[in-house]
Amino acid sequence: MPGSNRRHDPDRRDRIIDAALRVVRERGIAGLTHRTAAAAADVPLGSTTYHFATLDDLLVAALRRADESHAARAVFSARTTGPPPPDEDLAAGLARLLGEWLSGDRAGVELEYELYLAALRRPALRPVAAEWYGAVTAALAERTDPRTARALVAAMDGICLRVLLTGAPYEEEDARQALARLLPRG
Amino acid sequence: MPGSNRRHDPDRRDRIIDAALRVVRERGIAGLTHRTAAAAADVPLGSTTYHFATLDDLLVAALRRADESHAARAVFSARTTGPPPPDEDLAAGLARLLGEWLSGDRAGVELEYELYLAALRRPALRPVAAEWYGAVTAALAERTDPRTARALVAAMDGICLRVLLTGAPYEEEDARQALARLLPRG
Amino acid sequence: MPGSNRRHDPDRRDRIIDAALRVVRERGIAGLTHRTAAAAADVPLGSTTYHFATLDDLLVAALRRADESHAARAVFSARTTGPPPPDEDLAAGLARLLGEWLSGDRAGVELEYELYLAALRRPALRPVAAEWYGAVTAALAERTDPRTARALVAAMDGICLRVLLTGAPYEEEDARQALARLLPRG
Amino acid sequence: MPGSNRRHDPDRRDRIIDAALRVVRERGIAGLTHRTAAAAADVPLGSTTYHFATLDDLLVAALRRADESHAARAVFSARTTGPPPPDEDLAAGLARLLGEWLSGDRAGVELEYELYLAALRRPALRPVAAEWYGAVTAALAERTDPRTARALVAAMDGICLRVLLTGAPYEEEDARQALARLLPRG
DNA sequence: AATGAATGAGCATTCATTCAT
């Protein structure tokens, strides 16, 4: 069986990280262990402990990668840069964006939020959370002033949180109106 | 040997909940197990599993109690009921309240937020989170309309989250201004 | 709430036994505990331990009741007594009977066999097993001689066992032929 | 301290299986746990869970080994292959074989039957039971046709079952006569 | 007579980590 035991496997480390992200997506951070990562990556247990001596090492690597490929961030950038769509204002655009995000891949939404919220208890993750917050705020600041951008991000965060934590439905018109109020009055 | 084994202990359930809150405060939700709760409450392991068949049951009880004894809620009520303080508007009051809360017992703040955020991945906690959200919103609605109250709560949630997750300092004036914008325009 | 706490409940013991049988049917003997019986009977745990001090007491009572209401036994009697059906011989009738039994309520079949086989390791159940064996043999002996009846019962037992233990399909024609060979040659 | 902890122990898996068989022999399947197996094999608990992730895995291995080393099977082969003993026919040989088996190591007989019968409620064991059934039937089929072999095995199973479950004595002459009837009539 | 509370023992299983190869 040629190739059955891949002795030289330079991508293995990367594949373990991807597998770890998959595990967190499906079973939460609490479900990430050396074993679950090894199983998801289809590598021996010893391989995960070899490449990531402790679980924290693996978690940090996973978060870093999640940050890089963060879907929401890309979407944010695409939507909030460039000339504004002619027929909708910023508040309506953001409200619609939230609606699309929340009604899309829910597992992905939860994955991103869980990683983000994990910073509450893991100081090591705070720089990553701060980076993400800064990136989103900066993207929004291109369409308004920085202070307003921070307020918008906070409000959007709180709105999403309510949906995700209480199971309440997302009310796009409510969100649009709240975000609109936060904009500077011409 | 009378009294050597306290078979009759009517407050035991309550003491276990308190112990669970202490454990979560000090070691996070991940540190809460039947065993750690039993040790913290100084009761046998079987006692925790008897009163709370699953860990989720214990977590729900803990979150509910945290809500009940939530300092912030009491303060909310005190601040938002009765005639408004003459020399400060609602936005300034809420911004000051957040500042006091965030600069007070930080471990307590993290405890409450961690329990609240845990609902993201634990559906059993969602009804409790929803209750809490509803109670806070209702308290605020007495000073404004319900839709505005929801927007205020979301914004405050998002503002706190940023402080807690990124380590950024709390900017009371920023918060005041954002909350003020959310109020209906006279 | 009238009747909500039924203080005097003379059928409770009986209901617990019925519940125990239901538990064994669904989860096997290994699944029968004071707790599962209490839950199935919708009575407090203390009620099961009160009426049946040990689990064995409950198990014995359950087996006795199963024996009484043994469906297969009734069917056997109905089929093997009275004048023989004109157009089928004894072997064909028994083979058909087995087929009907095995293709009917499989949980019931497994319940009965599990209780029966439990006598292997529980001497207390052997008299019950012996009684059942004797009853079936006696019913068959009315249509042939006792020695042949015992052989028929043994063969039927072995045939069922193969189906139940290996998952092999029941082959009625094979069974009919084997049973026919066991009959005395005219 | 060389040798103080035997990290390298290539036979450990085998010893655990043997220990499991010993446990089942003495305390029944219900008495087989990871812990009892570990204690009987004089290995740490983790060693049993490492080699057999679930109890069913251990049970399957035990049943397979019991089958392999099944004394009866060896005897079967010896008795049923080669030229038939001149002075006894197949039925008499099998009846004698059963008698020897049932009057020999009774704990061993019960061990094997208990493992075999456990397939009734444990689907994981069914393939092993089917293998065993097939092997015995194939051995017998060398002395007669397959259909007759299956009938003989079923009858022998039923005969043994009656002895084991009801405590009735084994009647070799009855058995011989029943098995003889099952043979094809020349 | 009946039962809620209690508890120590035990369960299968998972785990991070170590170690010999």
Place this chain on the structure above:
DNA sequence: TATGAATGAATGCTCATTCAT
């Protein structure tokens, strides 16, 4: 360099039984 084997600790949870009421 890589990994199968190993292990002690811990996990959530179930249990039969006891006991005070």
